Amino acid sequence: MLAHLPRRRAAAALAILGFLVAGCAKNAPQDIFRPAGSNAREIDDGLGGQKYIFILAGVVAAIVIAVVLFIIFKFKDRGQDIPEQTHGNPMLEIGMTILPAIILITVAIPTVAKIFNLAKSDDAACVVNVTGQQWWWEYDYPVQNCGGIEITQPIVTSGEMVIPAGVNVQLRITSRDVIHSYWIPRLNGKRDAVPGSLQPLRMQADQPGIYTGQCTEFCGLSHARMRQAVVALDSDSFATWVANQEEAYTSPTDALALEGEGQFISQCARCHQINGLTNSDGTPVLANPEQNLVSGAAPNLTNLMTRTGFAGFTFDLITDACREKLWNAPSEEFSALYLQGVWMDSPAGAEYPVCFNETALREWLRNAPGMKPMFVDPNNLSSTGGLYRGMPNLGLTEAQIDQLIAYLLERK
Amino acid sequence: MLTTGSKLLIGATVVSVISAILFGITVDGPGATVGVIGLLSAAVAFGLIAGINVYVRDSNAPAMEPGVEHTCAAARQPSGASGWPAVAAVGVAGLAIGAVSRPVVFLVALVVVLAAIVEWMVQAWSERASDDTGYNATIRGRLLHPLEFPVLATLGLGALIYGFSRIMLSASKDAGRWLFIAIGALFLAGAVVVAIYRGAGKRTIAGVSALAAFAVVGVGVASAVQGQRDIEAHPAPSCLSNEEGEGDHGAPKAPSDTAGVYATIVLTDSDFYAVLGNWNGPDKIAYHQLSVPRNARVSLVFLNQTSEPARLTARLGKFGDAAESVECTAMVEADGEGYLSIKAVNVPLASTEPMQLQLGGEEAPAIEIQVP
Amino acid sequence: MAIIERPSAVPTFAGAGANAPAVVTPTQGLGVFKRPVAASGWKSWVFTVDHKKLGIMYGVVSMFFFLVGGVEALLIRLQLAAPDNTVLSAQVYNEMFTMHATTMVFLFVMPMAAAFANYFLPLQIGARDVAFPRINALGFWLFLFGGIFINTSWVLGGAADGGWFMYSPNSSPLFSPGHGVDFWVLGLQITGIASLVGAINLIVTVLNMRAPGMKLMHMPMFTWMVLVVQFLLAFAMPVITVALFLLGFERNFGATFFNVDAGADPLLWQHLFWIFGHPEVYIIILPSFGIISEVLPVFARKPLFGYKFVVFSGAGIGFLGWGVWAHHMFASGLGPVSVAVFSVATMLIAIPTGVKIVNWTLTLWGGKLWFTTAMKFAIGVIVLFTIGGVTGVTHAVAPSDTQQTDTYHIVGHFHFVIVGGAVMGLFAGLYYWWPKMFGKTLNEKLGGWNFWLMFWGISITFGAMHIVGMQGQPRRMVVWPEKLTGEGFFNLHFWNQVATWGAFTIAVGVAFFIVNVVVTARKKERAPLDPWDARTLEWITASPPKEHNFDVIPTVHALDEFFHRKYEEVEHEDGHVKLMKVKTAEEILAEEEARADAHIHLPSPSYWPIVLAFGLPIIAYGVIYNLILSFVGAAIVLLAGFGWALEPSVAEDSDYDPPAGGDSTKELATIG
Known part of the structure; x- marks a missing residue:
């Protein structure tokens, strides 16, 4: 036993060191110890905060382990007499019951305060409805004054939620099918999206930047590929973004893209809405996702190219190098870079965006369920009454894909 | 060695099984399953009776204990009184009546006859099993109690539960609530009394319990005769509401305190507007349009702050020429609140009628529903 | 005979x-x-209706399911060892983690505890069998058939894929159309009946069949903890039974208990599941607490410190365990008031749990410690359970929990508790009681390997999972993307690999146990009657015990009856009183045999x-x-x-x- 002791101590030290190393530095995008907004800080700081109780827990564990190690060393059988058969010491035991109770009270009181602070909604200057479904998030912005910027018609987007930095935004989360959970680790804790019920969650980011997250309630086949992000922009950039979202639809002029519009109407518009798109006779093209999908919704693609990810923010619309640049951009440069999106780094008047990750989008249009498992086998839909859960393989030809990409590139 | 009666019954079992198999193979169509189940049930029943019969050796005591007929006086003793012939007779009469009137009578009578036959047979056998009446009673109980107790208990409890359910169905909702509390309290009090006065005789307790049971069944029968109160119909699938005054009377007044409420629709003497749920924003906006996510069920609370009853109607659009327009409504009394759960399936652009929350008639004030 | x-x-x-x-x-x-x-x-x-044979069969079958669940765990870890890995498809991965949890909880830890309870509870209270021996046999066969039934789903179109918590509506036929969930629902109903009848049986046994003189406060701690667990089972199983019936009716007969469009609420399932699920945690851990409360005093040569405190804290955990279920639902949107109440209630439960740790530590204090493999496992439980326990307290703080719940941090936490607490405790029991059950002592050297590999394997695997969770990796994800690994050497990738290596270390440790069993079975040497100088009644019997356990039902005079029969205080020549062994176990057994009962009634x-x-x-x-x-x-x-x-x-x-x-x-x- 004695021989094990140094090894054990060393390993224990190593383990504690490991935890410390893990806690600091390292820049993991979803690190729970790197709060970037007031709500995450509320969770992290103070008595009853994450940091304090982690340290407290570590200290208690270390004391117990140290005592056990001491006992192992000190009271090893060295041929001593059978010890006295004592049955306990009531005073000591009562003391050892009261001590943890006191420690816990110091945690409990600030915890309750924090719970109610995080449930406040009267200081939120903007509201966004967040709706989860298999396997992507939809955000819609009601008509309102959002942190000083007027939104004059409802905006709907998906994958990444754009909010003004420094403003407390009230999310109202619900679901169209199963239970999901919305989590942006650096901005706040999780909140489940429960069908039929509306759950509040506060979001505030101090600085412009992109804060990624992941659906954290198991929601079926592609749960692992249901991602999300919050993009915080400075006030002017947010106003630009809103104005861009509200811009009226313009039909493409380029011949290839014009063919793409036709392809879109015949292939995609069954589920995907593009606001303002019209048939040749001038009637609006209206998607009917409720007739094709279990959730009854598909991402609105009106401004697809203003986003940096697609298919539930799982795949990048911008190339890896551009993503690295965007994600690591200093906060003062971030907003401008984000608004450029796929056109980042492209010289003015360029025909084709440098940062556009055409490979991924092309592969997706070729065979979506091959990239992200979804419940879309047309021969196996009896349980849903013929409705899909996800995007099926449309069997498009390469020519059709070329046209669609040209068309979608103009949805900006 | 098998006795004649056993052979007959075993044969019947085998025949039922074979016919079940043949029936299952040959007959197709909707009646096939029922037929097979019926025949299998017959096989199980015959098998059970055959088993009992094998055990009692055709009720032939000498076969079980050679020489017993010489040593015991059972044969000489008169048989005890038995109600089973009478029951069997009633059952046979029931069979005849059922055959010409309703199948359910026939089935019940069949069960009665079968039960009477089994009971009669076992009783007859057990009375002659030995001349020790105590032993005879034991052996009869051992054979039949596992069957009798569950069946009688089921019937008794069934009658109680059925009686109670009739009472609850005929009582009005408020009365039902108090009735439930009262009966529960009575039950508890009775149990406490029994627990405290341990000296109370078993007969007393049994008598009181039986009296209570009869009372419940009696009132239940009376209630059944009187009929049920009006039970509200189920709401249409795309909207759920508290039309009949159901729902959350005690719901908090501030909508944001109620997790899950999408918006509170407020009607005052001067205005009709929506407040978003879960948001107590600094300028709590009184919206005259409401953005609702497409195809997601959301719930609305309707606060009527006027002195008149008001009806909130959610017009959720009309899609296509043939389609019905989707509507749901909630009637709310003066200064009351109601609940409405809605689902907008498509965008207003696709609807040939406006999508809106409206009070009463066509001309009444409305809140536009936006579906992005 | x-x-x-x-x-x-x-x-x-x-x-x-x-x-x-x-x-x-x-x-x-x-x-x-x-x-x-x-x-x-x-x-x-x-x-058979013999509680000892049934106990051994429970043990063998649950050990088999332990291996099944272990292989499932290894496959999961292989899949997660690298980003965007393709060892398992998404569907198979979902089935794999559902069945890993189901197997480990319902088909390994619970029945393994039942194995020990069956075998040793009657022996510890001086009874010849349990109160309802045939019910006992029924319980075992239901567990076996239920376990086999659930696992046949692997070859009949795929296992359940909704996670062991089976949240509605994801478990409805619309979202899980295969038969996997049906197999899960019905299989758990069957094993649930097994738990329920077993619970009633053991409660009646403890309350009615104790040897003369054995007051409740003279019962060995293992018996006490098993009694608390049976009460938990008796009240918790009906809840999950109801929940499973609702789900089964929804899947098979079109009921709408959790369907929002019919006006129902999917949170109903969560409440039902966790009202069962949280007591279930204590159902899993308390038998292990009981076992190490037996093992520690024996190898410290001291009575359990604060016996009454340990009893009451165990019972206290049993009561409080009913009031904390919603801490599994802090992210579900219950509203701040409920969250605050459950948050504080959850902190409260740390107190009785802490009492146990303190009492175990003080049992060791001043003892004469003998580090057998059983003792190592028991001390391992103290260390690992403490780590799992304190991270549990961090989850009681609801705001902090909303960051950690459903991440790998939680996975690491409850594996420290369940593997480090419950499973290590069960292994302590195996090493401690093996000579009693089979008459041969397990090899201590192989046992050492078994222990150290498992101890470090558990620390590494689940320690790494804590870190992975803090870096923001949610659980139940078939893949984690390369772009989220973060920078530096100690990134997500590194810790995921560490966890996988740790998992295989545990597997090697368990393999040593199996080798040990084979080696021990082949060796001729019999174990001495009382190899550990033990303290409780089961050691008065022969090894293995005769079919009727006791030739004569012992009369109990004190806690640790067997110890007090062996040891007496003897005055030394120099005048001071010293505890001396006055009788050996062989002598005590011979005395018992000499005055054996003439008429022994056995079922x-x-x-x-x-x-x-x-x-x-x-x-x-x-x-x-x-x-x-x-x-x-x-x-x-x-x-x-x-x-x-x-x-x-x-x-x-x-x-x-x-x-x-x-x-x-x-x-x-x-x-x-």
Whole structure:
């Protein structure tokens, strides 16, 4: 036993060191110890905060382990007499019951305060409805004054939620099918999206930047590929973004893209809405996702190219190098870079965006369920009454894909 | 060695099984399953009776204990009184009546006859099993109690539960609530009394319990005769509401305190507007349009702050020429609140009628529903 | 060799008068069939009602399921060892983690605890069997058939894929169209019946069948903790039964208990599941607490410190365990008031748990510690459970929990508790009681390897998972993307690999246990009667115990009765009083044998428990495939019920060979 002791101590030290190393530095995008907004800080700081109780827990564990190690060393059988058969010491035991109770009270009181602070909604200057479904998030912005910027018609987007930095935004989360959970680790804790019920969650980011997250309630086949992000922009950039979202639809002029519009109407518009798109006779093209999908919704693609990810923010619309640049951009440069999106780094008047990750989008249009498992086998839909859960393989030809990409590139 | 009666019954079992198999193979169509189940049930029943019969050796005591007929006086003793012939007779009469009137009578009578036959047979056998009446009673109980107790208990409890359910169905909702509390309290009090006065005789307790049971069944029968109160119909699938005054009377007044409420629709003497749920924003906006996510069920609370009853109607659009327009409504009394759960399936652009929350008639004030 | 009580002499009823006919009562047994009497061969196991044989069968079967669940865990870790890995498809991965949890919780830890409870609870309270031996056998067969039933789903179109928590509506037929969830629901119903009947049985056994003189406060701690667990089971299983019925009806008969469009609320399932699920956590951990509360005093040569405190804290955990279920739902949107209440309640439960840790530590303090493998495992439990416990407290703080819940941090936390607490405790029990069960001591050297590999494997695997969770990796994800690994050497990628290596380390540790069992079984050397100088009643018996456990039911005078029979305070020449061993276990056993009871009543084996248990999976298959099959199964259950009710209460004398001689009925050898 004695021989094990140094090894054990060393390993224990190593383990504690490991935890410390893990806690600091390292820049993991979803690190729970790197709060970037007031709500995450509320969770992290103070008595009853994450940091304090982690340290407290570590200290208690270390004391117990140290005592056990001491006992192992000190009271090893060295041929001593059978010890006295004592049955306990009531005073000591009562003391050892009261001590943890006191420690816990110091945690409990600030915890309750924090719970109610995080449930406040009267200081939120903007509201966004967040709706989860298999396997992507939809955000819609009601008509309102959002942190000083007027939104004059409802905006709907998906994958990444754009909010003004420094403003407390009230999310109202619900679901169209199963239970999901919305989590942006650096901005706040999780909140489940429960069908039929509306759950509040506060979001505030101090600085412009992109804060990624992941659906954290198991929601079926592609749960692992249901991602999300919050993009915080400075006030002017947010106003630009809103104005861009509200811009009226313009039909493409380029011949290839014009063919793409036709392809879109015949292939995609069954589920995907593009606001303002019209048939040749001038009637609006209206998607009917409720007739094709279990959730009854598909991402609105009106401004697809203003986003940096697609298919539930799982795949990048911008190339890896551009993503690295965007994600690591200093906060003062971030907003401008984000608004450029796929056109980042492209010289003015360029025909084709440098940062556009055409490979991924092309592969997706070729065979979506091959990239992200979804419940879309047309021969196996009896349980849903013929409705899909996800995007099926449309069997498009390469020519059709070329046209669609040209068309979608103009949805900006 | 098998006795004649056993052979007959075993044969019947085998025949039922074979016919079940043949029936299952040959007959197709909707009646096939029922037929097979019926025949299998017959096989199980015959098998059970055959088993009992094998055990009692055709009720032939000498076969079980050679020489017993010489040593015991059972044969000489008169048989005890038995109600089973009478029951069997009633059952046979029931069979005849059922055959010409309703199948359910026939089935019940069949069960009665079968039960009477089994009971009669076992009783007859057990009375002659030995001349020790105590032993005879034991052996009869051992054979039949596992069957009798569950069946009688089921019937008794069934009658109680059925009686109670009739009472609850005929009582009005408020009365039902108090009735439930009262009966529960009575039950508890009775149990406490029994627990405290341990000296109370078993007969007393049994008598009181039986009296209570009869009372419940009696009132239940009376209630059944009187009929049920009006039970509200189920709401249409795309909207759920508290039309009949159901729902959350005690719901908090501030909508944001109620997790899950999408918006509170407020009607005052001067205005009709929506407040978003879960948001107590600094300028709590009184919206005259409401953005609702497409195809997601959301719930609305309707606060009527006027002195008149008001009806909130959610017009959720009309899609296509043939389609019905989707509507749901909630009637709310003066200064009351109601609940409405809605689902907008498509965008207003696709609807040939406006999508809106409206009070009463066509001309009444409305809140536009936006579906992005 | 079965030992039974000869049926009492034929009662004769003297006639009232001289001319009354002689009254004759038949002597033959009542009922349709005989009872099985085989004392050897497979029949002696399949029809047994002996709590010791059932305990061993529980142990063997749950060990098998442990290996199944372990392989599932290794596959999960292989899949997660690298970003965007393709070892398992998304569907198979979802089935894999669902079945890993289901197998480990319902088919390994619970039945393994039942194995120890069955075997040692009657021995520890000085009883010859449990109160309802046939029910006990029924429990085992239901567990076995239920476990097999659930696992047949692997080859019948895929296992359940909704996670062991099976949240609605993801578990509805719309979102999980295969039969996997049906197998899960029905299989858990079957094993649930097993737990429920077992719980009632053991409660009655403890309350009614203790040896004379054994007050409740003289019961060994293992018995106490098992008693608390049985009460938890008796109240928790009905809740999950109801929940499973609702889900089963929704899936098979179109009910709408959780359907929002019909006005229902999916959170109902979560509440039902966790009202069961949280007590379940204590159902899993308390038997292990009981085991190490036996092991630590024996190898510290001291009584358990603060026996009463440990009893009451165990019972306290049992009570408080009912008031904290919603801490699994802090992210579900219950509203701040509920969250605050459950947050504080959850902190409260840390207090009785802390009391236990303190008492174990103080038991060791001042002792004369003997580091056998069992002792190492027990100390391992203290260390690992403490780590799992304190991270648990961090989750009681609701705001902090909303960051950690559903991440790998939680996975690491509860694996420290369940593997480091419950499973290590069960291994302590195996090493401690093996000589009692099989008469041979497990190899200590291999045991050392077993322990150290498991200890470090657990620390590494689940320690790494804590870090992975803090870096923001949610659980139940078939892949994690390269772009989220973060920078530096100690990134997500590194820690995921560490966790995988750790998992294989545990696997090697478990392999050492299996090797140890094989090596021990092959060696000839018998274990001494009292290898550990133990303290409780089970060690008064032979190793392994005779079928009737005790030749004479011991009279209990004190806590740790066996210790007090062996040791007395002896005054030394120099005047000071010293505790000395005055009797060996062999001497005590010889004394007991010398005054053995002449008439020992033992329950006879029965055919019916296994037949009845066999009917239930058939009903379940019928529900899934064709209702006609259910009628067949129901007929089997019905007929088995009648067989059960009608079979003779004991096997007849004529079923056995005649007594060897004399008047004694003890030595009835069986025929065949």
